[in-house]
Amino acid sequence: MISSTPEENSPRNTDHRDLAFLGREFLTWLWFKSEERNGAIALPNSGDVHILFLRRIVLESGRGEYSETVVCSGLHADLSEGREALRTGKKVKEARIRMGIGNDEWEFTFKADGFHFQSMKMPSGFESVDDEVEQESNILDRVGSMDLVVTTMERLFLSFVELRRSDAWLSLEVPRIKKWIAR
Amino acid sequence: MGFLQGTATFRRYRVVGELPSDFSTFLDRQIKLHAFRGLPAGPEDKSLGWTRIDNVLDTDFEYAGYLYGEYILFSLRIDRKILPPSLVRVKTMEAEQHCLREKGLKRLFREQRLEIKETIRGNLLQTAQPVPSFYEVCWNAYGGWLLFGSLSEKVAEEFEDLFKRTFSLKLLPFLPWDPVFLDDAVVRSLAALRQEGGRA
Numbered sequence: 001m002i003s004s005t006p007e008e009n010s011p012r013n014t015d016h017r018d019l020a021f022l023g024r025e026f027l028t029w030l031w032f033k034s035e036e037r038n039g040a041i042a043l044p045n046s047g048d049v050h051i052l053f054l055r056r057i058v059l060e061s062g063r064g065e066y067s068e069t070v071v072c073s074g075l076h077a078d079l080s081e082g083r084e085a086l087r088t089g090k091k092v093k094e095a096r097i098r099m100g101i102g103n104d105e106w107e108f109t110f111k112a113d114g115f116h117f118q119s120m121k122m123p124s125g126f127e128s129v130d131d132e133v134e135q136e137s138n139i140l141d142r143v144g145s146m147d148l149v150v151t152t153m154e155r156l157f158l159s160f161v162e163l164r165r166s167d168a169w170l171s172l173e174v175p176r177i178k179k180w181i182a183r
Numbered sequence: 184m185g186f187l188q189g190t191a192t193f194r195r196y197r198v199v200g201e202l203p204s205d206f207s208t209f210l211d212r213q214i215k216l217h218a219f220r221g222l223p224a225g226p227e228d229k230s231l232g233w234t235r236i237d238n239v240l241d242t243d244f245e246y247a248g249y250l251y252g253e254y255i256l257f258s259l260r261i262d263r264k265i266l267p268p269s270l271v272r273v274k275t276m277e278a279e280q281h282c283l284r285e286k287g288l289k290r291l292f293r294e295q296r297l298e299i300k301e302t303i304r305g306n307l308l309q310t311a312q313p314v315p316s317f318y319e320v321c322w323n324a325y326g327g328w329l330l331f332g333s334l335s336e337k338v339a340e341e342f343e344d345l346f347k348r349t350f351s352l353k354l355l356p357f358l359p360w361d362p363v364f365l366d367d368a369v370v371r372s373l374a375a376l377r378q379e380g381g382r383a
Contacts, residue, residue, distance in 0.1 A: 015362070018362075018374060018377060019360040019361075019362065019373050019374070019377065020358070020360065022373065022379060023358075023360065038364075051382045059262060074303075075369070095288070095360075111334070112381075114194060114295065114334070114356065114358070115194075115195070115356075115358055116192075116193075116194050116334050117191070117192065117193055117194075117358055118192045118334060119190045119191075119192055120185070120190055120192070121190050122190075122191070136251060136252070139187055139251055139256070140189070140251060140252045140254070142186065142191075142323050143186060143251070143254055143256070143330070146191060146193065146321075147328075147330070148188075150195050150330075154359050157359045157360075158359065161359075161360075161369065161373065164373075164376065165369065165372040165373060165376065182203045
């Protein structure tokens with residue numbers, strides 16, 4: 001029998017690929033949270049973030065050649081097929097999301113596996129202008145706003161991780177998620 | 184051009200490594216040193232370098248034209264000569280037939296065919312026009328993060344490599360589950376969840 005050394009058990013030896021499953025779990029949980037309180041999700045030490053899943057969700061089970069994918073899309077899709085896919089063990093791989101913070105709204109496709117952002121629409125007021133000084137200030141606002149969305153998604157992820165590793169995950173959250181999936 | 188206008192597509196990185204004490208001078212020197220220079224005539228099939236974000240033809244970066252407040256914004260330009268595979272195949276077949284006729288042979292060895300193919304590729308690359316692509320970069324040097332405007336893994340690899348050669352700093356993809364940036368206790372409990380096969 002081969003026993004592992006303390007070094008081998010060290011968390012420092014854990015590869016990020018070993019924890020990559022958390023990306024899809026997070027996005028699946030975020031979909032559930034977005035429908036739980038009408039899209040309002042409380043973040044510690046700040047107000048609510050509003051999350052709405054729109055039009056297009058991609059769900060997948062497995063990876064690579066063994067993967068099975070379901071794409072739910074359509075302007076008036078109620079995404080019920082997505083919930084059906086959750087029942088068969090698939091998790092959300094990417095989704096079109098509308099995020100609201102205060103009076104500002106962003107819309108983007110979030111890809112869970114790489115924490116990537118695609119086709120992000122900025123809040124209104126960030127349109128291009130002719131004046132050079134205003135243009136620079138506009139660019140700074142745009143870039144700052146992109147960073148705000150990334151850090152907000154990161155904070156939502158960390159909040160998910162805290163819940164995921166707590167006892168409340170199995171005792172409270174999982175029953176709620178199961179009820180939501182079965183709806 | 185998503186960072187300046189329109190919709191934006193991007194991935195985020197953590198920038199790892201210490202900035203030199205004379206960072207402004209270092210940045211100005213290095214970005215100019217690795218600015219886009221164009222593809223020299225010949226069989227080279229790729230050239231890459233930095234350009235200004237607001238004018239991709241400007242590679243002089245005069246008056247620190249990459250500075251926008253606390254951010255450093257510029258573009259990666261990659262020029263690639265792309266040979267259509269069918270063109271290479273047909274030209275190679277023609278050259279092989281010519282070689283057979285000229286030498287009075289019935290067939291060519293594998294090495295001979297490979298040599299002919301390489302010569303054909305080289306000849307075609309001499310005259311092919313490079314196709315330019317541009318990818319935006321937004322770097323917050325003191326914040327230790329960077330946004331890059333492409334989700335292609337191939338382009339990301341080329342970008343990471345050139346960034347490292349230019350600024351001697353490593354880019355790590357921003358994955359909030361990366362154990363390097365989590366507490367040991369959190370990593371331990373998450374790894375345990377994975378071993379259980381997930382409980383959701």
